[in-house]
Amino acid sequence: MKTEEPGMSLIVKTITRLTVGLILLYGIYIVTHGHLSPGGGFAGGVIIALSFIHLMLAFGKELALKKLNQSLSSLFEGFGAIMFLTIALIGFVGGYFFLNFISKGKPFNLFSAGIIPLCNIAICFKVGAGLFAVFVALTLLRMNGKKG
Amino acid sequence: MFELYALLIFMIIAAIVAVEIKDLLSSIVAVGAVGLGLSVAFLILKAPDLAITQLVVEILSLIILIRATIKRDITPVNGQKELLNAIIVLLFIGGFLFFAYLALKDLPSFGHPIMRVSKTYLVEGLKKTGATNLVGSVILDFRAYDTLGEATILFTAVIGVLVVLRRVGRKGVGEEVKEDEEYED
Numbered sequence: 580m581k582t583e584e585p586g587m588s589l590i591v592k593t594i595t596r597l598t599v600g601l602i603l604l605y606g607i608y609i610v611t612h613g614h615l616s617p618g619g620g621f622a623g624g625v626i627i628a629l630s631f632i633h634l635m636l637a638f639g640k641e642l643a644l645k646k647l648n649q650s651l652s653s654l655f656e657g658f659g660a661i662m663f664l665t666i667a668l669i670g671f672v673g674g675y676f677f678l679n680f681i682s683k684g685k686p687f688n689l690f691s692a693g694i695i696p697l698c699n700i701a702i703c704f705k706v707g708a709g710l711f712a713v714f715v716a717l718t719l720l721r722m723n724g725k726k727g
Numbered sequence: 728m729f730e731l732y733a734l735l736i737f738m739i740i741a742a743i744v745a746v747e748i749k750d751l752l753s754s755i756v757a758v759g760a761v762g763l764g765l766s767v768a769f770l771i772l773k774a775p776d777l778a779i780t781q782l783v784v785e786i787l788s789l790i791i792l793i794r795a796t797i798k799r800d801i802t803p804v805n806g807q808k809e810l811l812n813a814i815i816v817l818l819f820i821g822g823f824l825f826f827a828y829l830a831l832k833d834l835p836s837f838g839h840p841i842m843r844v845s846k847t848y849l850v851e852g853l854k855k856t857g858a859t860n861l862v863g864s865v866i867l868d869f870r871a872y873d874t875l876g877e878a879t880i881l882f883t884a885v886i887g888v889l890v891v892l893r894r895v896g897r898k899g900v901g902e903e904v905k906e907d908e909e910y911e912d
Contacts, residue, residue: 609779614858617775619866625783632790653889660882667875677871683857692858698867698874705878709885714791716892 585639595637602630613699614692620702627707652708659704666694731771738764759789776862
């Protein structure tokens with residue numbers, strides 16, 4: 580394993596270096612425009628997780644885990660869940676659960692629709708980090724199994 | 728509607744191939760074809776949110792299936808199918824189709840929902856939430872409880888996977904376990 584580089588061939592690595600940023604950016608676009616155009620927190624979160632998985636498949640697990648290791652992704656997942664619940668509970672103070680307490684703004688603006696963009700971002704953290712953590716756990720288990 | 732029926736027939740054929748084929752990798756590819764057909768079907772039915780979600784989840788599950796499971800345990804699928812099982816399965820399929828025909832006859836026709844709440848969402852969704860994506864306004868404002876439940880389910884599932892497949896605190900290769908025999912992998 581020491582003699583050869585981890586990951587796939589040079590062609591795959593070059594293409595990955597070009598595309599992985601675009602995929603991540605597209606995921607962020609889908610999340611932040613979730614209240615304006617089709618998409619939303621879940622789909623954008625999965626796209627962000629897929630960009631990290633892309634990195635991991637092409638370059639091997641060391642580089643991807645250096646960028647987002649397992650404890651950090653668990654932390655992000657918990658952060659997303661707590662953020663979503665906090666938004667709901669702040670609304671509870673003003674009247675009822677999930678009250679839309681921020682002003683609606685003008686339609687078709689990026690900063691509009693009250694709490695919906697914030698909820699999208701929270702769900703994106705939760706889904707992206709959670710699915711990446713599941714993928715890493717399954718892949719590391721496979722490597723352990725091969726060794727033992 | 729012709730393209731939708733063509734897609735449905737394609738998906739049914741791909742699903743039968745996925746069940747019947749011997750090679751496990753080909754079976755997974757056939758499952759991916761079913762998912763892709765479902766995504767295009769959502770797009771034809773003018774549900775782009777569902778199409779995006781279906782496509783990305785399908786890609787992710789395909790990668791996980793190929794990368795994380797298929798190299799570990801390649802189970803050759805062979806075995807004789809018994810005649811009695813086939814007959815019982817056919818009987819159940821027939822019963823299901825009969826009762827489904829009785830039940831689905833009373834459904835409203837396509838594009839004409841009987842629930843008034845959906846019309847209310849369409850009319851007042853933009854005014855009440857300010858979101859131009861009405862699907863987003865439904866899942867995060869009108870029906871945010873459902874989304875909270877889904878988020879909780881996903882959180883529990885991820886925690887379960889991380890606990891079962893953890894590295895810290897696992898038994899080593901030669902180590903013995905005091906109580907029962909643990910599954911070693």
